[in-house]
Amino acid sequence: MAVSIEELQAKAKLLRKHIIRMTTAAASGHPTSSLSTVEMITALFFGGFMTYRPQEPHWPGRDRFILSKGHAVPALYAAMAEAGYFTVEATMSLRKLGSIFEGHPNMARMPGIEASTGSLGQGLSIGLGQALGCRLDKIDNHIFVMTGDGELGEGQVWEAAASAGKYKVSNLTVIVDQNGYQQTGATKDVLDLRPVADKFEAFGWHVQTVNGNCQATAVAALTIAKSIKDRPSCIVSQTQKGFGILPILEAEGDMNYHGKPLSPALAEKALALLG
Ligand SMILES: Cc1ncc(C[n+]2csc(CCOP(=O)(O)OP(=O)(O)O)c2C)c(N)n1
Ligand SMILES: [Mg+2]
Numbered sequence: 200m201a202v203s204i205e206e207l208q209a210k211a212k213l214l215r216k217h218i219i220r221m222t223t224a225a226a227s228g229h230p231t232s233s234l235s236t237v238e239m240i241t242a243l244f245f246g247g248f249m250t251y252r253p254q255e256p257h258w259p260g261r262d263r264f265i266l267s268k269g270h271a272v273p274a275l276y277a278a279m280a281e282a283g284y285f286t287v288e289a290t291m292s293l294r295k296l297g298s299i300f301e302g303h304p305n306m307a308r309m310p311g312i313e314a315s316t317g318s319l320g321q322g323l324s325i326g327l328g329q330a331l332g333c334r335l336d337k338i339d340n341h342i343f344v345m346t347g348d349g350e351l352g353e354g355q356v357w358e359a360a361a362s363a364g365k366y367k368v369s370n371l372t373v374i375v376d377q378n379g380y381q382q383t384g385a386t387k388d389v390l391d392l393r394p395v396a397d398k399f400e401a402f403g404w405h406v407q408t409v410n411g412n413c414q415a416t417a418v419a420a421l422t423i424a425k426s427i428k429d430r431p432s433c434i435v436s437q438t439q440k441g442f443g444i445l446p447i448l449e450a451e452g453d454m455n456y457h458g459k460p461l462s463p464a465l466a467e468k469a470l471a472l473l474g
Contacts, residue, residue: 233271240278271347323356
């Protein structure tokens with residue numbers, strides 16, 4: 200790997216700051232859902248796991264990332280800005296009328312977005328289709344999909360899981376962002392689908408369960424996932440919703456803080472905490 204863990208950690212911190220600034224400027228959005236994903240997304244975009252060309256976003260040989268939990272798109276916009284698809288300033292128009300920085304990824308309006316998501320449950324099926332298509336075309340690439348843990352309640356996820364296992368789609372990796380919460384409370388109370396690892400394993404997947412908010416662990420897990428050549432790969436990424444600003448959420452008495460931007464005053468505190 201050309202880039203060090205320390206450099207990735209610095210990048211992750213930057214993404215977190217972009218996420219907070221973007222959602223507070225929008226006075227809307229899902230900062231905590233975005234923050235839990237940051238180490239994995241940082242590793243994917245900057246750790247050498249994906250080859251992509253910001254100036255040629257539709258280059259057929261590219262690796263692809265589909266954010267199935269589309270409401271966490273501030274994390275994706277932050278990564279794409281750092282990768283050179285557009286400026287960080289541009290992302291500050293998040294959720295403004297007319298802006299291409301919509302509240303959920305829209306591939307029809309933004310080159311580099313691989314799937315329009317937001318209606319939960321669909322991204323893994325889309326990724327599976329893309330992985331099969333690329334395999335058919337003999338393109339040597341990898342498709343990464345990230346879902347939420349609440350999102351796993353959508354039955355379509357399991358149709359895709361079963362099919363990917365049957366067809367041994369080894370150029371497909373799903374990262375389940377298991378942050379323990381969904382919209383209305385703890386995932387275990389709303390619909391407990393654990394053990395998640397066993398379910399994917401039963402469908403023929405290679406599975407790892409890891410601490411997804413540890414940068415070095417994220418890199419190690421993705422390295423293994425990409426090396427598996429006889430079946431699809433699942434990373435159960437155990438994270439914390441709002442990771443990076445947990446003391447602030449604690450003080451607010453809301454460790455989920457779903458779909459709420461930080462007020463300008465709280466955002467200042469969060470940015471100070473991140474340093
Ligand atoms: C099909 C569908 N149903 C409901 C929603 C509303 N919704 C938006 S975010 C969310 C919670 C998702 O939880 P999880 O997948 O765990 O993501 P997290 O926010 O924790 O990262 C829900 C239910 C949606 N976007 N799509
Ligand atoms: Mg969740």
